[in-house]
Amino acid sequence: MTTARDLAIVALGVTPDHPVEQGELSLALAGAEVFDLIEAKALVLDGDRILPSAQAPTGDRLLDEATGALVRQEPYESVEDWLWRRGRGLSSAYVDELERQGLTARPRGLRNPLRAGRTEPVDSADRHQAEERLTSGEPVFAALAAAAGIRDEPAEDAPELSGDAVAAVLAAVGNAVQELQAVRQRRAIEDAAYDNVWRGY
Known part of the structure; x- marks a missing residue:
């Protein structure tokens, strides 16, 4: 399993009353892929630039x-x-x-029909591994999970995240998530103002 795949599994396992936004999750997954591709030696980072290496198959589609x-x-x-x-x-x-890989399923017998389309991870070794990465406090995984909104911010006493590449990727993910949230908030304010104008007529 990869960091990105593990992140997707734990995101699907989040309780429905604490949903994960698709935009934040997508940005965190793209960041997780960078770490996976560094590990697969498919790329290296030069500052904040992604330099591709040999295009060898990773075994993950x-x-x-x-x-x-x-x-x-x-x-x-x-x-x-x-x-x-x-x-x-x-x-x-x-x-x-x-x-497609049979790692998720749509739960049966839900009382709330509005949640009938919700996909959840099945009980599997892959799910247990992903959840273990989350609960163990693995620093990079915890930081990506926090950026995606899967969990609260990593504790301040979490182990230091070492390495320029790690810092560069996590900083970029954090900045992108903040930018996305700012755009969403701005649109909400604009929509509310528009609604107020129409209420005046």
Whole structure:
């Protein structure tokens, strides 16, 4: 299993009264893919730039797709640009892939018909591994989970996140999530103001 796939599994396991926003999850998944591709030696980071390496198969369909999507011309792509480009609709792609692999199912006998379409992880070794990464406080995974809204911010006494590459990716994910939330908040304010204008007529 990969960091991105584990992140998608724990996101689907979140209780319905604490839903995860697709936008934040997609950005965090794109960040997780960067870590997975670094581990697979498919890319290296030079500052905040993604430099692709040899295009060897990773054995994971979505990661191979991500490898093929890397910009291979100078000045290459910044991590933040990658998050926005690769992250578009990425949470849905992972949900579909997990379902295709039989790692999720639609629960039966729900009392609330509005939740009938909700997909949840099945009881599997993959699910247990993903949940263990979350509960163990693994620093990078915890930071990505916090950015996605799966859990609260990592504790201040969490182990130091070492390495320039780790810091660069997590900073880019945090900035992108903040930007997304600011845009969403601005739209909500504009929509509320528009509604108030119409109420005056």
